[in-house]
Amino acid sequence: xxxxxxxxxxxxxxxxxxxxxxxxxxxxxxxxxxxxxxxxxxxxxxxxxxxxxxxxxxxxxxxxxxxxxxxxxxxxxxxxxxxxxxxxxxxxxxxxxxxxxxxxxxxxxxxxxxxxxxxxxxxxxxxxxxxxxxxxxxxxxxxxxxxxxxxxxxxxxxxxxxxxxxxxxxxxxxxxxxxxxxxxxxxxxxxxxxxxxxxxxxxxxxxxxxxxxxxxxxxxxxxxxxxxxxxxxxxxxxxxxxxxxxxxxxxxxxxxxxxxxxxxxxxxxxxxxxxxxxxxxxxxxxxxxxxxxxxxxxxxxxxxxxxxxxxxxxxxxxxxxxxxxxxxxxxxxxxxxxxxxxxxxxxxxxxxxxxxxxxxxxxxxxxxxxxxxxxxxxxxxxxxxxxxxxxxxxxxxxxxxxxxxxxxxxxxxxxxxxxxxxxxxxxxxxxxxxxxxxxxxxxxxxxxxxxxxxxxxxxxxxxxxxxxxxxxxxxxxxxxxxxxxxxxxxxxxxxxxxxxxxxxxxxxxxxxxxxxxxxxxxxxxxxxxxxxxxxxxxxxxxxxxxxxxxxxxxxxxxxxxxxxxxxxxxxxxxxxxxxxxxxxxx
Numbered sequence: 001x002x003x004x005x006x007x008x009x010x011x012x013x014x015x016x017x018x019x020x021x022x023x024x025x026x027x028x029x030x031x032x033x034x035x036x037x038x039x040x041x042x043x044x045x046x047x048x049x050x051x052x053x054x055x056x057x058x059x060x061x062x063x064x065x066x067x068x069x070x071x072x073x074x075x076x077x078x079x080x081x082x083x084x085x086x087x088x089x090x091x092x093x094x095x096x097x098x099x100x101x102x103x104x105x106x107x108x109x110x111x112x113x114x115x116x117x118x119x120x121x122x123x124x125x126x127x128x129x130x131x132x133x134x135x136x137x138x139x140x141x142x143x144x145x146x147x148x149x150x151x152x153x154x155x156x157x158x159x160x161x162x163x164x165x166x167x168x169x170x171x172x173x174x175x176x177x178x179x180x181x182x183x184x185x186x187x188x189x190x191x192x193x194x195x196x197x198x199x200x201x202x203x204x205x206x207x208x209x210x211x212x213x214x215x216x217x218x219x220x221x222x223x224x225x226x227x228x229x230x231x232x233x234x235x236x237x238x239x240x241x242x243x244x245x246x247x248x249x250x251x252x253x254x255x256x257x258x259x260x261x262x263x264x265x266x267x268x269x270x271x272x273x274x275x276x277x278x279x280x281x282x283x284x285x286x287x288x289x290x291x292x293x294x295x296x297x298x299x300x301x302x303x304x305x306x307x308x309x310x311x312x313x314x315x316x317x318x319x320x321x322x323x324x325x326x327x328x329x330x331x332x333x334x335x336x337x338x339x340x341x342x343x344x345x346x347x348x349x350x351x352x353x354x355x356x357x358x359x360x361x362x363x364x365x366x367x368x369x370x371x372x373x374x375x376x377x378x379x380x381x382x383x384x385x386x387x388x389x390x391x392x393x394x395x396x397x398x399x400x401x402x403x404x405x406x407x408x409x410x411x412x413x414x415x416x417x418x419x420x421x422x423x424x425x426x427x428x429x430x431x432x433x434x435x436x437x438x439x440x441x442x443x444x445x446x447x448x449x450x451x452x453x454x455x456x457x458x459x460x461x462x463x464x465x466x467x468x469x470x471x472x473x474x475x476x477x478x479x480x481x482x483x484x485x486x487x488x489x490x491x492x493x494x495x496x497x498x499x500x501x502x503x504x505x506x507x508x509x510x511x512x513x514x515x516x517x518x519x520x521x522x523x524x525x526x527x528x529x530x531x532x533x534x535x536x537x538x539x540x541x542x543x544x545x546x547x548x549x550x551x552x553x554x555x556x557x558x559x560x561x562x563x564x565x566x567x568x569x570x571x572x573x574x575x576x577x578x579x580x581x582x583x584x585x586x
Contacts, residue, residue, distance in 0.1 A: 014200075017196055017200050020069065020202075021066060021199050023069065024062055024195065025199075027062050028062060028191065029192060030058055031055065031061075031062065031192075032191040032192040034051055034054050036184060037051050038052065038055060039180055039184060039187065040179060049100075049101075049103060053097055053100045053104070056100060056108075056112050057093050059116060060115055061093055062119075063119035063122065064089050064093070064119050064122070065086075066123050067119070067122045068085050068086065068089055070123070070126060071126050071127055073127075073206070074127045074131075074206050099111075105420045106419050106420075107319075110367075111361045111368065114361040115361060117353075118357035118358045118361070121351075121353055121357065123144075124140075125347050125350050125351050125354070128206075128347060133210040134275075134345055135213075135276060136212070138272075138275050138346065139203075139209040139212050139214075139276075140203065140206060140209055143202070144202075146201075147200075147202065148198055150197070150201065154197050155189050155190055155193055155194040159185060159186060159189045163182060163185065166181055166182070166185070220273075222273075223273045228289070230266075231293075234259075234263050234266075235263065235300075238303070242299060242303055252303055252306055252310070256307045257304050257311075258324070260300045260303060260307075261327060264331050267293055271290050271293065272346060272349070275344075290344075297335050298335065301332055305328050308324045308328060309325070314408075315411055316374050316378045316408075316415075317370060317374035317375070318371050318415065319371050322370060322371050323367055326360055334348075334352070372419075372421065376412075376424050376425070379409060379412040379413075379425060379428070382405055383395065385405075386401055388401075388452060393427060394428060395429055395430075395448055396452060397452050397453075401453040409449060410446060410449070413442050413446055414442065416442070417438050422441050422442050422445070429444070429448055439567075483584070484562070484582035484583060485583065486585075487580050488580065488583075489578075490507050490578060491576075492507065492513065492516070492577060496508075504520065504521060505521075505583075506519050507581065509576070509577075512575060513575030513576055514532035515528060515530060515531060516529045516531050517529075518581070527558055529556050529563060531575050532575065534568075535575065537553065538568070551564075554568060560583060560584040561581065561584070562581070562582045563580075564580050564582070565577050565578070566578050566579045
């Protein structure tokens with residue numbers, strides 16, 4: 001007979017989790033509160049940085065405090081030593097808080113992701129540092145994985161059940177909720193209760209795990225008959241591709257680097273699942289497969305290196321390329337270790353990855369500092385190579401420039417634009433707009449660059465991408481709405497649509513985005529704009545590339561309404577645009 005846990009048992013389980021991991025529970029609760037505030041706060045142009053930055057810090061606090069609790073429990077720390085450890089972790093989190101930009105940009109989120117990976121990897125091995133217990137380490141991580149999957153199942157089932165109840169009440173009783181209840185429940189269940197479910201199943205005595213010999217037959221069958229055959233299939237595909245590029249004597253595509261990395265990680269994960277039975281007399285094939293797997297990796301590692309360094313040679317170092325190159329070096333080291341070492345200590349895998357994640361995120365050697373330096377040097381080097389600079393170091397007129405190198409220069413401008421670091425290139429340009437708007441400054445840079453050079457084979461036709469931005473202030477939050485009653489902001493691409501909050505009107509980008517249609521709640525057309533025709537008009541006036549465009553080209557006036565675009569682009573015959581629609585009461 002199925003027995004559900006009683007309230008008493010649930011209360012006892014929560015109490016045990018709070019007693020054992022108090023800091024983790026507190027961090028999870030505050031994280032849920034911060035996420036709730038972010039969800040329910042009205043959108044504003046410049047939101048206060050406190051909430052978002054604090055949320056990022058709390059995401060890191062959870063695994064760090066969990067590692068601290070586990071180490072303190074394993075080593076039986078005194079209250080004083082634990083307090084010192086807590087102060088150390090808090091100091092690191094406060095330091096991290098002040099390194100985040102007031103308005104977090106791509107670099108901040110990238111660094112946060114690397115720190116998050118580092119912190120979670122720390123949980124996997126921290127309690128076993130200084131203890132020669134590889135089997136205990138494996139059993140601990142197996143328990144964590146199964147507990148995470150179980151907690152996800154419980155939390156997911158609970159969330160779906162409550163959402164069905166919420167929507168049923170909405171449908172039957174015509175109830176309107178004043179909050180974004182679906183997201184609020186997701187934060188509460190996924191951000192807080194999931195943590196409690198997860199922590200409730202942690203093994204209490206880590207020192208006893210080394211002697212534990214249990215191994216799930218289901219894990220063995222899944223790995224042996226599902227994961228490993230798939231690995232063999234992908235290995236054959238990658239080897240056939242390697243043979244193809246050798247026969248054709250061409251460099252591999254840059255994207256193959258990610259395929260090799262995915263294959264390698266999946267293969268190592270499969271071998272980790274089989275670790276406890278690798279020396280079993282009945283399972284000698286595992287040891288043989290392990291050696292053959294790492295030997296088979298070497299040609300693919302070479303392929304990986306050639307692919308990523310080809311991309312670096314063409315377009316310079318970016319964060320992604322630096323990271324993949326670093327992972328290729330790490331993969332080479334791991335492969336050599338398991339081929340040469342007589343003691344296959346699997347703890348080195350998360351330990352080395354944790355250290356690498358941290359080192360690549362900080363310092364002058366970090367993926368951010370080095371890629372920024374490399375892109376700036378490449379940009380300046382290309383300008384000097386084609387003698388594009390005058391005596392004052394500014395871009396001036398020059399002879400014809402190959403299209404490939406022109407695209408490298410444009411790529412450099414967009415690299416710094418996307419990272420809010422466009423000021424890095426300002427010494428090379430003159431008469432730039434006095435604004436903090438990165439898009440506007442970058443657009444003017446591309447305009448000056450295009451005017452200064454003649455580019456071979458620049459025409460891209462319908463298969464290329466062209467972006468336009470209105471001149472002057474492109475801040476859509478500063479749109480003058482005098483004389484209008486409604487404003488609908490939109491960011492549309494091919495065949496997408498956008499409804500206003502009241503549900504009265506809908507904007508649709510139809511026919512691959514070449515036509516923008518305004519319709520009412522009954523889908524009856526109110527107005528339509530021929531975006532393709534306007535794009536052609538802009539093209540004739542400004543040519544191909546990214547320019548500051550006079551606002552008249554991106555403003556459409558109709559009786560009782562005004563369409564004002566901020567960005568307008570075409571890629572492969574598909575159009576996309578963003579802006580606002582102003583309307584009077586009809």
